[in-house]
Amino acid sequence: MTMRPHRASRWLYPRPEGLYCEPGSFFIDPVRPADKSVITHGHADHARSGHGAVLATPETIAIMKIRYGEGCAGAFQETAYGEETTVGGVRVRLAPAGHILGSAQVVLDYEGTRVVISGDYKRAADPTCTPFEVVPCDVFVTEATFALPVFRHEPAGDEARRLVDSIRQQPQRTHLLGVYGLGKCQRMIALIRAAGYDAPIHLHGALVALTEFYASRGFDFGACHPIATDTSTNRRDFAGSLVMCPPSAIADRWSRRFEDPVTAFASGWMRVRGRALQRGVELPLIVSDHADWPELIATIEETGAAEVWVTHGREDALVHQLGLMGIPARALTLVGFEDEGD
Ligand SMILES: [Zn+2]
Numbered sequence: 436m437t438m439r440p441h442r443a444s445r446w447l448y449p450r451p452e453g454l455y456c457e458p459g460s461f462f463i464d465p466v467r468p469a470d471k472s473v474i475t476h477g478h479a480d481h482a483r484s485g486h487g488a489v490l491a492t493p494e495t496i497a498i499m500k501i502r503y504g505e506g507c508a509g510a511f512q513e514t515a516y517g518e519e520t521t522v523g524g525v526r527v528r529l530a531p532a533g534h535i536l537g538s539a540q541v542v543l544d545y546e547g548t549r550v551v552i553s554g555d556y557k558r559a560a561d562p563t564c565t566p567f568e569v570v571p572c573d574v575f576v577t578e579a580t581f582a583l584p585v586f587r588h589e590p591a592g593d594e595a596r597r598l599v600d601s602i603r604q605q606p607q608r609t610h611l612l613g614v615y616g617l618g619k620c621q622r623m624i625a626l627i628r629a630a631g632y633d634a635p636i637h638l639h640g641a642l643v644a645l646t647e648f649y650a651s652r653g654f655d656f657g658a659c660h661p662i663a664t665d666t667s668t669n670r671r672d673f674a675g676s677l678v679m680c681p682p683s684a685i686a687d688r689w690s691r692r693f694e695d696p697v698t699a700f701a702s703g704w705m706r707v708r709g710r711a712l713q714r715g716v717e718l719p720l721i722v723s724d725h726a727d728w729p730e731l732i733a734t735i736e737e738t739g740a741a742e743v744w745v746t747h748g749r750e751d752a753l754v755h756q757l758g759l760m761g762i763p764a765r766a767l768t769l770v771g772f773e774d775e776g777d
């Protein structure tokens with residue numbers, strides 16, 4: 436299907452730095468240092484250091500400062516959900532994306548057209564962030580991380596319960612759970628607590644600062660103990676307990692201190708059996724902070740968008756499906772975004 440580009444593409448279009456809003460002269464999630472930026476959320480492929488000015492939610496700005504330092508941008512403009520500002524004649528508002536704490540969709544109104552850039556998002560419940568808000572729009576810009584019909588995430592609470600059951604059934608083994616440090620870690624802790632596990636949870640050092648930040652925002656994670664960086668700890672100290680670490684730590688030297696561990700990994704990619712086997716994951720948990728295939732389709736329909744632009748992920752499959760549904764769609768070729776393995 437060939438199509439004429441929507442008129443919004445005259446003022447909002449990709450440049451090498453990222454998606455650019457010309458009248459406002461700002462980029463959304465630029466991958467290179469930019470004078471003016473709007474940042475959707477704190478994941479490293481979206482929020483980078485070195486921009487002149489950053490407009491984002493207070494939580495996203497706090498996360499950027501934790502990761503990159505106080506001076507990681509020239510200036511910060513904290514913008515709460517629903518608050519509206521005008522930049523070069525463009526009305527800019529942030530709406531909750533339900534992805535991680537502080538994650539936002541960017542709502543742009545200009546010359547009678549509304550474009551919503553969703554960033555990364557999900558629709559499933561998450562006790563650690565504000566739920567996604569459907570914002571009716573003319574053009575909806577969506578991610579496509581899990582845009583294949585095979586991707587259907589499991590109810591996250593059920594997956595957490597499987598982990599807790601496994602810990603109870605094998606009290607002599609250490610359970611080692613791989614999680615991404617921002618968002619997934621804190622969501623899994625909350626779900627594991629909700630599943631009735633109240634023993635201390637041991638955290639790899641790389642997970643501590645952001646978990647403490649969430650706790651400072653009022654989330655109650657129970658007892659979470661950082662693991663000492665030295666290797667002096669006795670292997671048996673962790674028998675029967677739950678240890679959480681970044682995915683990369685599961686297979687490296689660090690994990691050798693644990694006795695006969697059960698390795699678990701919480702990720703949408705765990706739907707693909709080969710990926711679990713390849714990583715040596717004994718207990719795959721299919722939990723993602725991205726929309727799965729049914730959520731992507733439902734969300735696009737609910738926005739009522741006349742046209743859809745697809746960013747990073749499996750653009751082809753989603754563009755094809757929307758074509759079948761009679762919704763004009765095209766892939767924006769934006770570089771620099773990763774799967775986040777999420
Ligand atoms: Zn993300």
Ligand SMILES: [Zn+2]
Pocket residue numbers: 478480481555578772773775
């Ligand atoms: Zn992303």
